[in-house]
Amino acid sequence: MSIESVDVIVTSPGRNFVTLKVTTSDGVVGWGDATLNGRELSVASYLSEHLASMLIGRDEDRIEDTWQYLYRGAYWRRGPVTMAAIAAVDMALWDIKAKKAGMPLYQLLGGASRDGVRVYAHASGTDFAALSNAITGYRELGFTAVRVQTGVPGLGQIYGVSSTGPGVRYDYEPAKRSGDRPSEETWDTRQYLNHMPGVFAKIREEFGTDLRILHDGHHRMTPIEAARFAKDVEPYDLFWLEDATPGEDQTALRLIRQHSTTPLAIGEVFNTVYDYQTLITERLIDYVRSAVTHTGGITAMKKLLDFAAIYGIRSGIHGPTDISPVGMAAALHLDLAIHNFGIQEYMPHNEQTLEVFQTSFTFDRGFLHPGDQPGLGVELDEEAAGAFEYTKAYLPVNRLLDGTVHDW
Ligand code: EZ4
Ligand code: CO
Secondary structure (H helix, E strand, O other): OOEEEEEEEEEOOOOOEEEEEEEEOOOOEEEEEOOOOOOHHHHHHHHHHHHHHHHOOOOOOOHHHHHHHHHOOOOOOOOHHHHHHHHHHHHHHHHHHHHHHOOEHHHHOOOOOOOOEEEEEEEEEOOHHHHHHHHHHHHHHOOOEEEEEEOOOOOOOOOOOOOOOOOOOOOOOOOEOOOOOOOEEEEOHHHHHHHHHHHHHHHHHHHOOOOEEEEEOOOOOOHHHHHHHHHHOHHHOOOEEEOOOOOOOOOHHHHHHHHOOOOEEEOOOOOOHHHHHHHHHOOOOOEEOOOHHHOOHHHHHHHHHHHHHHOOOEEEEOOOOOOOHHHHHHHHHHHHHOOOOOEEEOOOOOHHHHHHEEEOOEEEOOEEEOOOOOEOOEEEOHHHHHOOOOOOOEOOEEEEOOOOEEOO
């Protein structure tokens, strides 16, 4: 059998998604997620203009060979666009293989290592009262872990804080449909460093020691600022501090490590195992944060996580709403199967998205399970997808209070 057709579907049920559909000569369909937030059409074009014709006629069962052909076979390699495109092909081929085997994908990855996958939710609020409401809401839903982001006095809308305030849903969407250029936010690290430790202190006071508390620094601190932050928050026992410093500077984490025992997570902007080479071999991190969608798919992610396992480092796979349900399913199958699972990010998709993507996930008291349908367990409804037209959106740009461009 061979690959007969390759189609790229762009849909926007509230936010943009790029999905790859691979169909075999005997009619088996595999789905892959290629969504790169704010750069969706670059990946769609890479897939349709460049990769699609290379895939026609290939044996769909040769997943490793296809991965190497698309990665190593290319002279210009790596980067988020290329690796998201390869990821989509890889997911679709695993989906097909598992459907042909009549098994949920996690069975082909070695079977379940646990009953369910602990997930963390996104609690945020512009002030402490709103944040505390959000945490209470998630605890009532059964979550055992929450990521905590909150407003900083003196700054306006900042990363990770829901602008809709507390309500039924507490999540946030950073990509803005702001026309021809990104919206802009302001930032001040000094105010942030002075404000955050007190927030964690109040959360511990109000919610006790059981709750797992995560926090995302979103690449904004210098190495020494991050070291101070990690040290200051030690008494509040964070599950992890994520993206303390800009991702491209691997040795920055040495400095943080020298000063603190706060667990560190990084990697959502990485796209290959090489981005982690120093971080893993020098044990500078505790959690690998890559998205399956942005790191070359299941094949690459399994190798990365096995490499991390040798150094006692666990998974914390990226799972915001800009990862489609297909990408989320790929993460959940890996999470269930690998031994060195840590935690999984979970930001539920909106209803329109779940009309386009039919999933078989189940949520039970803070744990997700990918379901037992053959394959990834997600099917895209092309008619439903057709109703939501692509709308240009950008991630914001960040500036310091004096106007200097800063990491967003
Ligand atoms: O900013 O997915 O930990 N999660 C994150 C996300 C990212 C977005 C970017 O598209 O940092 O919210
Ligand atoms: Co993050």
